[in-house]
Amino acid sequence: MGPTPSPELNGLVRKLATIAQLSGDDERAILALPARLKTFDEDNDLVREGQRPMECCLILEGLVGRYKVLGRGQRQIMSLHLPGDIPDLVSLELPVMDHNLGTLTPVRAAFLPHAALRELIAARPAVAGAFWRDSLIDAAIVREWLAGIGRRTARQRIAHLLCELCVRLRALRLIVDRIFELPVTQAELGDALGLSTVHVNRVLQDLRRDNLIVSQGRTLKILDWDRLRLAGDFDPTYLHLRRTAAL
Amino acid sequence: MGPTPSPELNGLVRKLATIAQLSGDDERAILALPARLKTFDEDNDLVREGQRPMECCLILEGLVGRYKVLGRGQRQIMSLHLPGDIPDLVSLELPVMDHNLGTLTPVRAAFLPHAALRELIAARPAVAGAFWRDSLIDAAIVREWLAGIGRRTARQRIAHLLCELCVRLRALRLIVDRIFELPVTQAELGDALGLSTVHVNRVLQDLRRDNLIVSQGRTLKILDWDRLRLAGDFDPTYLHLRRTAAL
DNA sequence: AAGTCATTATAACATTTGTAAAAATCGGAT
């Protein structure tokens, strides 16, 4: 008998289905991966800069941020990862982590041994292709963030990020409308957007005042998708989704 | 008889050697790729956003920038590519380009058909791995830029970029000392760093005044590597070079 | 119900960086 097939890995299959087409055999091979489940509190690191992981972590539930801490302690979050993501897939090819992966919310994750992933990739070219594709999309998202931080105003950046998260969550079928949990402090938003907490606060108030969004507690509701998209100069092409979840 | 082996592809082999270990057979297979050579003037696009290329372009000579043009015409350069790079390797997996590739100098490039690259990848897992690794390093560099634009001052960003280019050029053995051509206008530097031309000018003058660099025409000389590295908060780990060209 | 801690909001002010325009410089063509 092989390793116990874990229903938890369904999220990975679902995520990969949003970006690539896999056969039933491919999916079964993925589901047969051995996985070590683990849970984390808010604000914990899954992996740290400098480490040489022997496993990759698949997010099952919760929100994970990829970040660096620069010279004088300033943090920059470089990407946000949702369930189904394997944010440290990179460790398969680049043994030394050059960044941290930390939880922004409580997280459930599955750790997949490098050895098993390598076997899977060797045996199933389509899965290898899907993983490559996934890491290329990951990179495309970082490029879009780079362009935004480099050239967009604070208001555009925030609107853009909200649009991106909305589309990504919809693609994963984690939300159906345009209402979602944004369990992130304004300080964390600032770290992701290259802004100060105070300025994030100012801009969020503007967006609310302009009736683009509404938020109560952690729940965020996009009131006017078209105007928010416009405000954020948002075009989802860079997400490279197979069937763009209807905008 | 197979396709004519092109001595031009040596640059690709040399580049891959800086990040991965390939066997003689792997190298021969790479050199046997069919290539269509082409030259470009300064300020020309090799590939444009929206296109669906059927070939990848290998840079043989010159400097290429990957960029997007945002809403109100502002340009952001998201990466710089040196000889040996295949900046649109991504097009193998993501058919629609989400950015442009443009020359910053006159460029010689070799166009490699997707079909041939796919065969190579299928036949030679080590080459597939090297390509994956290459695109992961590409992404790591973009992340470092993102962190810089998000959280570093203009002076740090410029110093950091100069350090990065120096290390990358040395790794490729394109320079041996710390003197190199930087055939880039201050406007282009600004587009890469998310700064205005005027501010780039101000900071470059500061760096010269502080005797960190000297430049005459396009030739840039790093006068004080240690202080420049410090000024740029530069640590080459993120370049994931096999043997870090001695700092 | 009170107390504590994190988060959000507000305020006043400082600073970096951007913008616009013009002058100076440089490199290559004629």
Add this chain to the structure above:
DNA sequence: ATCCGATTTTTACAAATGTTATAATGACTT
């Protein structure tokens, strides 16, 4: 040698955003 366009430099000013500090709010604990 001279001219021309691009690039760099300078100047003056404007705007966006950062910083520091404090108050208000809210969520959770005891």
